Amino acid sequence: MKTTLRAPFAFFAVVGLVACEASSAPSSGGAPASTGMLPAPAPSVTGTAPTMMTMPGSTTAPPDGKAWGPAVEISSSTFSNLRGSPQVAIDASGNAVAVWLEELADNTRNAIWSSRYAAGGAWSTPSTIDNPVGSPTAPQLAMTPNGTAVVVFGQSESNQGGAELLVTNRFTGAWGTPTTISTPGLSPRDPFLALAPDGAATLVLEAADAMFPRAWVARATAAGSWDAPAVLANHAEPGWAPAITVAANGDAVMTWTETGGGPSQTSLWASRNRGGVWETPALLSSDTGQVEASILVGADAGGNALALWSQRLGGIGGPYTLRSARLSASTGTWSAPVTVNDGQHEATTARLAVDAAGDAVAVWYEANHGVVASRFLAATATWDSPATVQAQTTGLVAVVEPSVGVDAKGNAVASWVQPIGSPPRPRLFAAQLASSSGTWTAPIDLLADTNATPYASETQLSVNTKGEAILVWHQQTDMPPATGIWARALR
Numbered sequence: 151m152k153t154t155l156r157a158p159f160a161f162f163a164v165v166g167l168v169a170c171e172a173s174s175a176p177s178s179g180g181a182p183a184s185t186g187m188l189p190a191p192a193p194s195v196t197g198t199a200p201t202m203m204t205m206p207g208s209t210t211a212p213p214d215g216k217a218w219g220p221a222v223e224i225s226s227s228t229f230s231n232l233r234g235s236p237q238v239a240i241d242a243s244g245n246a247v248a249v250w251l252e253e254l255a256d257n258t259r260n261a262i263w264s265s266r267y268a269a270g271g272a273w274s275t276p277s278t279i280d281n282p283v284g285s286p287t288a289p290q291l292a293m294t295p296n297g298t299a300v301v302v303f304g305q306s307e308s309n310q311g312g313a314e315l316l317v318t319n320r321f322t323g324a325w326g327t328p329t330t331i332s333t334p335g336l337s338p339r340d341p342f343l344a345l346a347p348d349g350a351a352t353l354v355l356e357a358a359d360a361m362f363p364r365a366w367v368a369r370a371t372a373a374g375s376w377d378a379p380a381v382l383a384n385h386a387e388p389g390w391a392p393a394i395t396v397a398a399n400g401d402a403v404m405t406w407t408e409t410g411g412g413p414s415q416t417s418l419w420a421s422r423n424r425g426g427v428w429e430t431p432a433l434l435s436s437d438t439g440q441v442e443a444s445i446l447v448g449a450d451a452g453g454n455a456l457a458l459w460s461q462r463l464g465g466i467g468g469p470y471t472l473r474s475a476r477l478s479a480s481t482g483t484w485s486a487p488v489t490v491n492d493g494q495h496e497a498t499t500a501r502l503a504v505d506a507a508g509d510a511v512a513v514w515y516e517a518n519h520g521v522v523a524s525r526f527l528a529a530t531a532t533w534d535s536p537a538t539v540q541a542q543t544t545g546l547v548a549v550v551e552p553s554v555g556v557d558a559k560g561n562a563v564a565s566w567v568q569p570i571g572s573p574p575r576p577r578l579f580a581a582q583l584a585s586s587s588g589t590w591t592a593p594i595d596l597l598a599d600t601n602a603t604p605y606a607s608e609t610q611l612s613v614n615t616k617g618e619a620i621l622v623w624h625q626q627t628d629m630p631p632a633t634g635i636w637a638r639a640l641r
Contacts, residue, residue: 212591213561213584214617218638221596224265224273224622225252225635232260236622236635237301239293240612244269246620247299247321249279249289250635259285259309262301264325267620270641279325281305281317290343295615298322298349300370302341307334316341316355320374331368331376332357338366338379342444344396348372352402352423354392355379365389365406365419367428382406382421382428389419391444398506401453403477405434405445416441420457422482434475435487439463442470448504453479456510456526458490458502472497472514476531490524490533491516499551503562503613511562511583513554518542521552521566521579525588539581540593543570553621555613560585563619563640565611570595578606578623580640596621596638603628613640 225233236250246267251260262280265273280286280303287304299321304314305328313334320326331353332338339356346352351370356363359381368379381389382404392406402423407416418434418441434445439462449455455477460470472490477483490512491497500514508528516522520542525534552566562583570577579593597604608624619640626633 211584212582213557213559213586216582216617216640218580218594218596218621218640221636221638222273223625223634224248224637225250225263225276226255233633233635234608234624235288236608236610236624237289237291238610238612238620238622238637239291239299240267240614240618240620241293241297242295242614242616243297244614244616244618244639244641245297246612246639247291247293248273248620248622248635248637249291249301250622251286251288252276252635254278259283262286262289262303262319264301264321267637267639269618270639273637277325279319279328281328284308284312284315286317287314290341292343292345292351293321293612294345294347294349296347298345300343300345300349300351300374302343302353304338304341314338316368316379318351318353318370318376320349322349326374329374329376332379336366336379339363340391342393344394344402346372346396346400346402347398348400349374350396350400351376352394352396352404353379354382354394354404354406356390356392362388363390365392365404367392367394367404369402369423382431387417391441393444393447395447395449395455395504397449397453397455397479398451399453399479401449401479403447403449403453403455404428405447405457407441407445416461418445418457418459418461420445420447420455420477420484422453422455422477424453424482429482432484434484435461435473437461437463437473437487439468442498446500446502448502448510449477450504450508450528451506452508454508454528455479456502456504456508457484458500458512460498460500460514463493469494469496469517470498472500472512474512474526474533485531488533491522491536495519497522501552501554501564503554503556505556505560506558506615507560509556509560509585511554511556511564513539513552513564513566515552515566521564521568521593523554523562523564523583523590525560525583534588537590539564539590540566540568540579543568551609553609553611555611555619557613557617558615559617561617563611563613563617564590565596565609565621567606567609567623575603576605576607578609578621578625580621597625 316332
């Protein structure tokens with residue numbers, strides 16, 4: 151768990167591939183549960199390079215004519231205060247809440263700050279929403295369509311450190327009182343949060359017990375009453391990097407990795423909660439290569455789920471390949487994995503968004519190509535041939551993950567950071583996908599500024615069912631020197 155604020159940004163020189171960080175423990179070989187595998191859906195197109203999309207200058211019109219508004223700084227303007235780890239969520243009406251880490255003015259500790267956005271209006275003055283004592287870690291935020299939001303974060307017992315506790319707060323028009331939901335000995339890491347439409351929350355996290363790290367889960371009622379975190383599966387292997395999604399019907403699907411025997415021995419697991427009961431964990435894949443970060447997961451309105459992950463299929467020296475599997479809500483079984491990218495180039499830092507109908511969009515960085523995307527069509531259970539949204543323009547690659555969201559029509563919005571110019575600086579870009587044509591708009595540089603040299607990191611995007619979006623990021627400029635959390639709205 152991070153106990154201090156990270157540096158504003160980082161980018162590295164890379165020849166032909168992204169400089170990425172693998173999961174803190176990449177593998178497992180625990181005794182597998184029954185997989186219940188379905189026959190594989192029709193295979194995605196493999197063995198070919200992504201289709202190159204039109205670059206800036208394209209006449210492709212944005213879906214529904216939506217456009218980005220001006221950039222607004224939502225954090226305080228004091229340069230000396232470090233900031234980072236922004237999160238944002240938007241409701242069905244276009245209102246939004248943002249949270250981030252920022253040092254207090256007296257520099258005694260970090261705090262969790264929040265600001266609210268009124269649809270088509272302004273951001274509120276930021277205020278702290280964590281406990282008044284103790285330094286927190288990076289927050290996780292989720293919101294229901296009607297505007298109920300929940301944030302979760304770790305927070306130390308004192309400003310000088312001590313045991314780290316898991317803390318949450320709930321927003322229903324205003325933030326409530328922070329609530330501690332873990333014991334001092336849990337030492338939670340990387341919490342991941344999802345909400346049901348009624349506001350019931352499911353939280354997954356990584357924490358060590360008496361033996362080694364495992365994947366844990368805790369649930370809260372719609373009124374905000376939490377149960378104690380518990381290990382989901384008592385396998386005899388370390389569990390890492392859990393993720394969670396909650397469908398509109400209330401089903402929750404959790405994914406995680408387990409390791410045993412070194413980085414080349416990873417097992418991928420999933421479990422579904424239906425009616426308040428967690429089902430027997432299922433092994434997602436017989437492949438055991440190293441997995442990069444967590445297994446992403448999203449669900450449609452009926453509880454069908456889609457998992458996406460990057461994995462080394464050719465051993466430790468092989469490239470990360472983007473893989474996917476699908477859960478059938480009616481049978482509770484997972485399909486065999488398929489390859490989403492071309493299988494030849496390194497595919498990393500993937501992000502996934504699934505709409506209510508089960509269609510999905512994945513966006514990732516691919517070595518020697520740049521920012522690449524693909525659509526999953528639920529009707530045929532297949533992934534489209536990948537398309538390059540923005541070509542790699544320099545050997546310098548920002549270590550910043552892309553973000554993506556979809557609306558009720560299947561239109562998508564994606565954002566990412568890519569170094570541009572000489573010397574290269576990480577710039578913030580966005581593009582929109584029109585579901586009707588399957589084409590992306592030309593990327594827009596959202597940091598265009600003739601008076602400064604800003605660069606971006608730590609981007610987060612949220613999209614509602616109407617296709618409105620809020621994008622937040624950490625921004626820094628050299629001349630004049632400034633740093634802060636910024637936001638733009640797509641309406």
